[in-house]
Each structure stands twice: as structure tokens, then as C-alpha cells.
Amino acid sequence: MKCWVIVLAVLLLPVTAAAQTPRLDLRFATESVEAGRLKHAETLLRGVAREGTPAERAVAYARLAELYATGPIEHHGRARRAIQRAVDLMPDSTSYKVQQLELWQAIGSDPPWISVPMSRKARREGLARRILDQDPRNAMALEELGSGKFFDFRVQFSAVSFVTGTLGDALLTAADTSFTFPPLDPSAPAVLREGRYAFKPLRDALVQRAGVYPISKQGAATQAFDQAESFFRRQVESAPDSPVPYRYLARIYLMLGHTSGVRAVAEQFVRERPDLTEAHLLAGLARHRDGDPSAAEAAFDTALDLMTEDERSEYVVDTSDPRLLTDADERQLERLSRIVYADLLLENRDVPYPGHESERGEVYLRYGEPVAYVQTSTPEDRIEVWDYGDLNFVFHDPGKTGHYVLYSPPAGGNPQLDFVLRARTAFRDRPERFEYEPTGTRVSFPFLTYAFQDGDGQNELVAALGIPTASTAGADADLQTGAFILDAETDLVRAERRHAWSTLDERILVDATVPLIVDAFELSVDQPEPTVAVEFDSGAGEYLGFERTIRTLPEAADGLSLSDLMPAYSIDYGDEAPLGRVLRAGHIIQPAPWLRFEAGEPLRLYAEAYGLTGRYEVEARLSPRGQDAAEPVSVSFNGSSVRATEPFALELDTSTLPAGTYRLTFTIRDLRSDQVAEQRLTVRLR
Numbered sequence: 001m002k003c004w005v006i007v008l009a010v011l012l013l014p015v016t017a018a019a020q021t022p023r024l025d026l027r028f029a030t031e032s033v034e035a036g037r038l039k040h041a042e043t044l045l046r047g048v049a050r051e052g053t054p055a056e057r058a059v060a061y062a063r064l065a066e067l068y069a070t071g072p073i074e075h076h077g078r079a080r081r082a083i084q085r086a087v088d089l090m091p092d093s094t095s096y097k098v099q100q101l102e103l104w105q106a107i108g109s110d111p112p113w114i115s116v117p118m119s120r121k122a123r124r125e126g127l128a129r130r131i132l133d134q135d136p137r138n139a140m141a142l143e144e145l146g147s148g149k150f151f152d153f154r155v156q157f158s159a160v161s162f163v164t165g166t167l168g169d170a171l172l173t174a175a176d177t178s179f180t181f182p183p184l185d186p187s188a189p190a191v192l193r194e195g196r197y198a199f200k201p202l203r204d205a206l207v208q209r210a211g212v213y214p215i216s217k218q219g220a221a222t223q224a225f226d227q228a229e230s231f232f233r234r235q236v237e238s239a240p241d242s243p244v245p246y247r248y249l250a251r252i253y254l255m256l257g258h259t260s261g262v263r264a265v266a267e268q269f270v271r272e273r274p275d276l277t278e279a280h281l282l283a284g285l286a287r288h289r290d291g292d293p294s295a296a297e298a299a300f301d302t303a304l305d306l307m308t309e310d311e312r313s314e315y316v317v318d319t320s321d322p323r324l325l326t327d328a329d330e331r332q333l334e335r336l337s338r339i340v341y342a343d344l345l346l347e348n349r350d351v352p353y354p355g356h357e358s359e360r361g362e363v364y365l366r367y368g369e370p371v372a373y374v375q376t377s378t379p380e381d382r383i384e385v386w387d388y389g390d391l392n393f394v395f396h397d398p399g400k401t402g403h404y405v406l407y408s409p410p411a412g413g414n415p416q417l418d419f420v421l422r423a424r425t426a427f428r429d430r431p432e433r434f435e436y437e438p439t440g441t442r443v444s445f446p447f448l449t450y451a452f453q454d455g456d457g458q459n460e461l462v463a464a465l466g467i468p469t470a471s472t473a474g475a476d477a478d479l480q481t482g483a484f485i486l487d488a489e490t491d492l493v494r495a496e497r498r499h500a501w502s503t504l505d506e507r508i509l510v511d512a513t514v515p516l517i518v519d520a521f522e523l524s525v526d527q528p529e530p531t532v533a534v535e536f537d538s539g540a541g542e543y544l545g546f547e548r549t550i551r552t553l554p555e556a557a558d559g560l561s562l563s564d565l566m567p568a569y570s571i572d573y574g575d576e577a578p579l580g581r582v583l584r585a586g587h588i589i590q591p592a593p594w595l596r597f598e599a600g601e602p603l604r605l606y607a608e609a610y611g612l613t614g615r616y617e618v619e620a621r622l623s624p625r626g627q628d629a630a631e632p633v634s635v636s637f638n639g640s641s642v643r644a645t646e647p648f649a650l651e652l653d654t655s656t657l658p659a660g661t662y663r664l665t666f667t668i669r670d671l672r673s674d675q676v677a678e679q680r681l682t683v684r685l686r
Helices: 002-035 038-051 055-068 078-090 094-108 117-134 140-156 165-175 205-212 218-238 244-257 258-272 279-290 292-307 310-315 329-346 361-369 419-427
Strands: 158-161 213-217 372-377 382-385 392-397 447-453 458-469 481-488 490-499 507-509 515-524 531-537 543-550 566-574 582-584 587-593 603-610 613-623 633-641 645-652 660-670 675-685
Touching: 002 038, 002 055, 038 055, 055 078, 055 094, 078 094, 094 117, 094 140, 094 165, 117 140, 140 218, 140 244, 205 419, 218 244, 244 279, 244 329, 258 279, 279 329, 292 329, 310 329, 329 361, 361 382, 361 392, 361 419, 392 587, 447 543, 447 603, 458 481, 458 531, 481 515, 490 515, 515 531, 515 582, 515 587, 587 603, 603 613, 603 660, 603 675, 613 645, 633 645
Parallel strands: none
Antiparallel strands: 158 213, 372 382, 382 392, 447 458, 458 515, 481 490, 481 531, 507 515, 531 543, 566 587, 566 603, 582 587, 603 645, 613 633, 613 660, 660 675
């Protein structure tokens, strides 16, 4: 009896082991993959695919598809067949369909020689819709359908088709003329009608120059826009931490010039993924386009802090800041925004570099957005034309792969249409274009600088500016003013900024129609030829002004010398100057920002002499220019000084002088050394 028990156990053992083999082999296959023994894992998985249950076979085929998709035993045909068998074995499983979609996205649904790209796109979209039938919130399927509709929108957006004529010749010929566009169809959605490019076909130029009639593809683009936006909005709800839907939504709204849409997407992206650099880069771009440089700079700074040093070097370069009153560097912000835009809209996932390093990206970084833009295609290629008014660029995508290059004609073609050579010429003649457009209305204003020296012979400048009261919003406005020194490379050397309305609310009536609010700054200077900049902002974002000038300062001289002559609206004595005035050698002065004064009013003047050795004599004379009837007026006196700096505050009586142009001459003679110093100034009495 015992013998039969042993025999029965031996006979049953293989059956039990066989039942456990597929499950164990799946585990052993996983361990083999982790150990790098891929061929052994393949053998185990193929065994399970033959002998396991339907569920086990589906798992084995899915893992085989992963092995064949990439790596040492890569075989795309086997990968496609394996994942299809997994789907066929478990038709109700969403996970295998999602894996199949991921695989098709990576290697294609068919070999490239069997189907064209559009048919592969259609197969992926069909699979994505089957996934959504089972799982309406599946993020991968929503991404596939959304990206497909975005592709349709992008192809149709600003695109034209042709009834007659040769496509390439038509566009290339039109690239040599200015582009004009018909009105946008008023039936289009408002978000499209308000877009920056908004389906601008080259109709007039093409009809006139090439004899062909283009047809806008606006209707198809509108439908694709609606569907793409819907899919990506659903993906945000399904997978709010995925960067993909934010990226695509931003692209759509950027193409439309829909600033508020870009901003809303960026804000949600930052809330969901504050750890991602690209979220803060998008926020910086959105805020820059919103006209909020401070918020843009803060967002870009956060993004740069998240980057490595090598990554940061791609974004930050030395620039010349066009506005100094703001803390933000508008030119740097524009460069960063162009990089982010190019990386979003000009990227090609099939090449190993970002969008801003492509040929289109280089043009965009140099010149920004084109004034007009159009694209069209044939079954074999695509063409894009970018028009900047005085510059045109034509890009060619020969295989419709998304890899655009500057168009160059074939051998024997028209050399005038070689845009590779034309781009080189443009880059040489105009390396970049940066036109700063402030959000407020720019106002002209008077501005003068006056050069002095301190006790050690160091140059000092007084910068006076007059702000027209018409450009201020009233007593509650937060007027901001500033004065700045830049070196020869336009790097900021010294800055003085102030919020100054309450202390500058004192008008100077320069003439009957131009009352000014006068502000003044004192700045020490190390450079012989500094650039001096002054700016103001009304604070309400409505009016602003900025001016610059290059000052050539005199070299320190031995013996007697004079400062600039500084006409002033008021000169008092004291040891502390309020804002809007300067303190020099015990004199509180409100300097004039221009050289216009009311006839009949006293003309006040401040100057400093350096290097006096004792007794001196001074004369200040106001002489008419080209006016025989007017007699000069003058002030003269004697004095004595051995101080390093001797100040002079004078007042000339103009009550006998008619309106006109006058030469103001200040002369000082050192009676001991017999040295003479003189300064002249032209002023106008009104």
C-alpha cells in the first residue's frame, strides 16, 4: 500500500509543477531582465506565451513587446505583433491597449515602408478612442487625441491651399514682396479673430505676383482648435500633474495670441507642478506678454534657480537693459520669452536639440515674431514664409517630418531664392531686432546734466529732469523717477531711484503752457565718457519717459578750472536738500532741466571754481545773439579764496531784455597766478 502512495505522488508531481511553471517563469523572466540576461528572459516569456492561461499569455506578450521595443534585442516588428496578441487575448483590458498606444507612439503602428504618416496617425487615434470607450478619463488616450487635433490645427492655422499654379514657385515668388491680407472671416470664433496671425493668407501678394488664388483653411483649423482644447482640458482634469496638457494648451493659445489663456494655463501649471522648471518658464513668458515685467522676472528667476549651471548658461546672456527705472531687465526678459516660445512651438522631437537651436529658432531669437506668417503643403513637402516687413525667410520641410530648414533651390535654380545665403546676409547686416514697447504712453521731457568735482577731484554729475504735469495723474499718483550711470558696455554702474510724488509736488511754470515738476540727482562718476540715463513713470502705468545722453567729462587739470554753468530755478542756503534739489557747498539748488526761462524774471546761476590761489575777479555776462537793440547785462565782483572748491551763486536781471536767444558767459581770473577760466552757455528767454 505504501508503494502505491509513492508511485501516485511521483505521477502527480509533474502535473503540479507544470501548473506552476508559467507563473514562476514570469517571475524568473522579470529577475532575468533586472540582471541584464535579456535572451534568457525572452526564452522564458515565449514559453509562457505558448503554455500559460490567456491572462498569463497576455502578460508574457506584453513583456516581450517591452523587450523588443528597444535595447539589445530590439525588433520593432516582433514588438508590434506581441502587444497586438496581448490585446487580442484580453480585449476588455485597458492597460494593454494603453501599452500598445505608447508603443505605437514610440515606434509607429506599422513599418514606415507600409503606411504613410497620416494613416499611422489615424490608427493611433482609433486606438485612443477605443481606450476612452472603456476609460473616459484615460490621460494617455486624451493626450493622443489632443496632440492629433493640435497637429491638425497647426497644419491648417495660417495655411492656404491653391486652385491653380505651382505651389512652391508661388510662395517663393511672393516672398520678395510685402504681404497684405484680407479681413478675417467674421464668423470665426472671437478667440481666433483676435489672434496674432489669425489665418492670414498671402492672397493679394500671390494673386498679383504669381497668378494663383489661395484659399484659407480657417474652417478646418477652427474645428481642430475646439477639439484639441477639449481633449487637453479633460487631460488636465484626469492627470493634473502631467506637464503634457499644459504644454499643448500653451502652444495653442500662443499661436492665437490669446494672452489670458496662456496666463491661466501657466498659473495652474505652477500650482500643480512647482518643482518643474518648464512651469515657471511658461509663467515668465505669460507674464512678459501680459506686460508685467516684475512678475515675469520673478518667474524666470525661479526657473533659473531650478536649473543646473550648464542649463542656465543657455538662457542668460549679457544684454543692454532699455528701462532702468524698473528692476527688471526688459531685454533679458524678451530673450528668455523668445527661447521659451521657440522651444514650445518650434521643437521637433525627432532631433536632439531644442526648438530655439533649430534654424527657425535662430531666426525667432534674433528677430522675434514675424509681422506675417503663412504655411502650405504638397503631398511631399511643406513651406513656411515668415515676413518681417524688410526681411523675409522661407523654410522648407522636404519630408513633412517637422524638420524645417531654410529653403535653398536645387542646382541651377534661382539664386535669388537661396534663403540660406539671404539669412547669412541678414544676420550679418542686422544681427538682432529688439524693439522695446512700454505699456504706457511715452512722453518727451527736458533733461540736462551738469559736471562738477568733489574735494578730491572726482567727477560728479547733477542730472535734472522736468516732468510735464500733463503726464501725471493727479495728487494721488505714485510718481517714480530715477537717474543712472552706464559704462561703455552699457552695464549699469550706479543707480538712484525714488518714489517721489509727495515731495516733488511743486510745479515750475517754465512758460505759460508748460508747467514742470522738476527732479534732480547727484551721481559720482568714474568713467571719462559715461552714459547718463533718466526715467520717470507716472505710477498708474499710463505715462512714462526715458532719455539717455553720453557725457564727455574734462580731465583733472592743474591750476584754475570751472565746473559747468548750472542755471537754476532757486538757490538757497542750508545743509540739507529736499528731494528734487541738490546740495553743493552749502547751497540748496533746484537746477533747470532745460535752458528756457521767462523774460523779465531773474536768471539764477550756480558754478564752482577749482584751484584758486588767492584774489580773483568774476564776471557773468548775458549777451544777445543777433539782436542789436538789446544791451548785455552782467554781474561782476572781486573776492579771495584758497579753498579747493569755491562756489558761486549769481542772479542776472533780465527785466530790460526782450525774448530771444542769449549767450551766457562766466569768466574768472586768478589775480595771483593770472590764470583765466571761462564757461559759456546758450539760453533762451521767452
